Amino acid sequence: MARLLRQTLLAMALFSGGLAYGVWLSSPRGQEWLQQTPLASWSQRTSEGVGSLLPRPEAANSAAPADAVRPSNFIAAVAQKVGPAVVRIDATRTVASPLDPELFNQPFFPQLPQEFQQEGTGSGFIIDADGLILTNAHVVEGSERVRVHLLDGRTFEGKVKGSDPVTDIAVIQIEGENLPTVTLGNSDQVRPGDWAIAIGNPLGLDNTVTVGIISAVGRSSGQIGAANKRVTFLQTDAAINPGNSGGPLLDAEGRVIGVNTAIFQRAQGVGFAIPINRAMEIAERLIRDGRVEHAFLGIRMITLNPDLVARLNRDPARLSPLTVQEGVLIGEVVPGSPAEQVGLREGDVIVEIDGQPIRDAEQVQQLVDAAGVGKTLTLRVIRDGQVRIFQVKTGVLPPDF
Template identity: 40%
Template sequence: MVKQTLSLIAAGIVGGLITLGGYQWLHPASSASSLSESAPYAVQASYNRAPAKANAVPFDFKSAAVQATPAVVHISTTVAQPARGQAYDPFEFFFGEGNPFGGGQPQAGSGSGVFYTSDGYIVTNNHVVASASEVEVTLQDNRTFKAEVVGTDEKSDLAVLKIEGTGFPALDFADSDEAEIGEWVLAVGNPFNLTSTVTAGIISAKGRSINLLGGGRAIESFIQTDAAVNPGNSGGALVDAQGRLLGINTAIATRTGVFSGYSFAIPVNLVRRIADDIIEYGSFKRAYLGVEISDLDADYAKELGVDITQGVVIETLVDGGSAQFAGLQPQDIITAVNQRPVRSVPELQEIVGQAKAGDTITVEVNRKGQAVAVPVRLKAG
């Protein structure tokens, strides 16, 4: 009797095990999900064998920095300080090392510059050397040179210096017209007299005006970046990831006097146009379209009865100017020049600023809803 009972119990246990094993074999998910309520359920969301895009992040800035740093110089200036109560240059206060409220003593200023040619021409900002009685340039290898101010252009905030010698490390030029928002860039300069400093960021915007140069005939079409730039960086290099010169660092947006997130550089295509004139003639021979203009926005477009919301509206024509002679009209909306889109006043200023007096440009306008292309021969201003 006992043996029969034990046999029945054993048979029951074996049968239960067989039943449980068969259920788990038929329903494996139930077994896995019951392990833990909090256990993560991992799946492979995606798998892509496509090669990484060119310049995908992360990548190495060492090569660009090695190329750029020898081409950027430290500029020291001596400026005769105005007596107390006289006007002073706000750029010198903001970017220099001196106290603008001093009592007539010579003050030291500092900034940066970039070798433009291998025979000693250096590009910097006008405000770095404005009113300087002496300019000294220090290279990365600690050699120092007295520099001559070849010429300046206040309305673009550019200046060209010259030191004696040859074989200096000038950079290749990028094409700033082709630079794109989101592209990596390096700022190279001498912030707070910390020589050969390199910072990285991206292009945040193009064609940016910040009303730094006083409006009027000023050319403001800055490349905006988030690379850290501080007092002393002015006149230094903005370079692309290949180490080519993309712009000249000029200003920062700040409430404190130091970097607060955005910096601004003059595009190299405009720099080259102005610097070449200064080297050849001693000043910038600027071409003018001869118009008073304003930005188009949605409200203005509605008022003009057009179905576009970006462009530059011609408000008035300068008597005898290039635009009037070519047949452009008030309330024409400039949408492109030489097939390059124009969305804002700074973009138009940059494009015209790159042209030479005597050049003929094709100005595309929206005239009361109709597209019209007008050839304009630019006159000197």
């Protein structure tokens, strides 16, 4: 009798428009549920309609709290864990009109303002429960007002504690207590192929989550078309769009491994992030001093290779041929710089710094940065085929260099 009743109810589910319910009931899990459900319950719930034949979610989860974490994949778990600490940053700045200033002197242009308010949106993440936020310098550059929006709906007025355009790192302070924070990872341990999860506010779409892998590490600023930056980058194929700048790049455990900062304009699916170890080094100095001083020699450099050397040596205007196949050619010496003061010249080739062979311009920059301001470096240079030694004391990088 019980078996006949169950078969009848299954047929009712299939023929009353509840095909999905009928399919579920005919599945192994549905059959198991059928066997365990009392007939009295069947009769009562059948009178309520086909939909009542399925197990009731509220009954199955009645013991769980309303905010219980639902079992899910690791990406959703990371997003749920880190999302509350990711913020949207709205920065307002005054910019000059792009129109020719002379137009404003014409009688038919009196109503046009010569300046206007420009608003930009970026991302950031909370690194301290009392309201310290890490972001990109270009997100807050020139801003007169900064507003910070949290995922829970709260909005704060922010103050820029410090900004370093050279590394594109900035720190914002908001007045808060017990704010959600991120967990920092170790970017020195990141490997190509590791998972990469980005959270940010691309195109104003708050708390957007994207995922990919670490495509490469140690990308130089020259390689990504940002030669004025003094930092290496993590490369990722996680989608990073305008508005993601300043948001966190996370590993599979939800630890911050980078600060999303750049999109490669000539390709799709290629983004970059500042390694978190370097970002926090800069952030700590900004929090302490409000600014960062970078070491400076005062030279513009070109990395040599055999093909370039051959082309340069064919130039009839060149007074003496290059006699080395690799190293860094000085293309320009900045007037008044430490390099000029010790006698370095355009055309000199740097082949060694403090006993370390030099192969590219990025290596020179890294050694200068590592030395810091006011340190003396020993440069081995080839000039007119002859070896020369120069002792150069690093200066402070000018803001307009």
